[in-house]
Amino acid sequence: MHHPPPDGMPLAAVDVRQLRKEFDSKAAVDGIDLTVPAGSFYGLVGPNGAGKTTSLSMITGLLRPDSGTVTVAGHDVWRDPYEAKHRIGILPDGLRLFERLNGRELLRYTGRLRQLPAHQTEERAEELLEVLGLTEAAGKMVVDYSTGMRKKIGLAAALLHNPPVLFLDEPFESVDPVSAETIREVLRQYTGTGSTVIFSSHVMELVSALCSHVAVMAAGRVVADGTLDEVRAGRTLGERFMELVGSPASKAKGGSLAWLGSSSG
Numbered sequence: 001m002h003h004p005p006p007d008g009m010p011l012a013a014v015d016v017r018q019l020r021k022e023f024d025s026k027a028a029v030d031g032i033d034l035t036v037p038a039g040s041f042y043g044l045v046g047p048n049g050a051g052k053t054t055s056l057s058m059i060t061g062l063l064r065p066d067s068g069t070v071t072v073a074g075h076d077v078w079r080d081p082y083e084a085k086h087r088i089g090i091l092p093d094g095l096r097l098f099e100r101l102n103g104r105e106l107l108r109y110t111g112r113l114r115q116l117p118a119h120q121t122e123e124r125a126e127e128l129l130e131v132l133g134l135t136e137a138a139g140k141m142v143v144d145y146s147t148g149m150r151k152k153i154g155l156a157a158a159l160l161h162n163p164p165v166l167f168l169d170e171p172f173e174s175v176d177p178v179s180a181e182t183i184r185e186v187l188r189q190y191t192g193t194g195s196t197v198i199f200s201s202h203v204m205e206l207v208s209a210l211c212s213h214v215a216v217m218a219a220g221r222v223v224a225d226g227t228l229d230e231v232r233a234g235r236t237l238g239e240r241f242m243e244l245v246g247s248p249a250s251k252a253k254g255g256s257l258a259w260l261g262s263s264s265g
């Protein structure tokens with residue numbers, strides 16, 4: 001599942017050292033280190049509030065870290081943002097799109113931002129729309145898209161300039177099973193040529209099925225990382241996840257919420 005990087009690409013697609021961010025004097029990301037090998041399909045998992053989105057925002061140059069360094073394809077994201085961002089595609093969580101453009105116009109606009117030749121944008125946009133099942137909706141304004149369609153047009157925009165590294169925050173959320181399989185297929189093809197995908201998810205089965213590497217975050221720290229098999233340590237990823245971050249169900253058994261469900265009185 002792990003493919004070698006293309007020529008000229010450093011072995012680490014993403015290298016994160018001692019990355020840290022505080023909000024209101026509390027560490028949301030508490031000095032994390034991550035090495036994402038080029039060509040890997042890398043899953044970032046962790047409970048709500050673990051710091052995944054904050055980390056991805058800093059890694060992709062959207063949120064300034066308090067300290068630490070990030071390099072993408074050998075370029076420092078904060079010192080050399082132009083070179084680094086050129087090599088990054090992003091599908092952020094809660095994606096904000098230009099609502100009054102239609103799907104096709106959004107891709108044209110993205111192509112111009114990415115400085116692609118117009119004919120290349122046209123060709124790639126039509127292919128992406130087709131593969132993602134959006135051709136029919138291409139003339140419809142994005143404001144009228146469903147949540148799943150927004151994810152898909154966001155993915156098309158992120159892939160348009162064929163970046164070596166793609167970041168996806170919850171790419172499968174609200175996506176129907178058929179579209180999810182399509183997205184998986186597109187991403188497999190993409191990593192199959194040595195490109196790298198880093199994505200966050202809450203769905204352990206999905207991460208297990210797709211990822212070559214995984215990092216588990218909890219309370220702003222990386223509590224386990226490595227190949228899927230190293231992190232699983234002989235169990236399912238779901239079992240290992242519960243072990244690493246603690247199951248809230250066991251807390252509920254302790255007596256709190258005792259009133260819940262006893263509606264007979």
Ligand SMILES: Nc1ncnc2c1ncn2[C@@H]1O[C@H](COP(=O)(O)OP(=O)(O)OP(=O)(O)O)[C@@H](O)[C@H]1O
Pocket residue numbers: 023024028046047048049050051052053054055
């Ligand atoms: N802009 C902000 N201002 C203040 N606190 C923030 C801000 N963004 C994130 N936080 C806090 O940082 C911590 C990490 O949040 P983050 O969104 O990175 O977690 P997450 O792992 O992505 O969670 P989820 O799985 O729920 O999306 C949380 O405690 C959150 O409340």
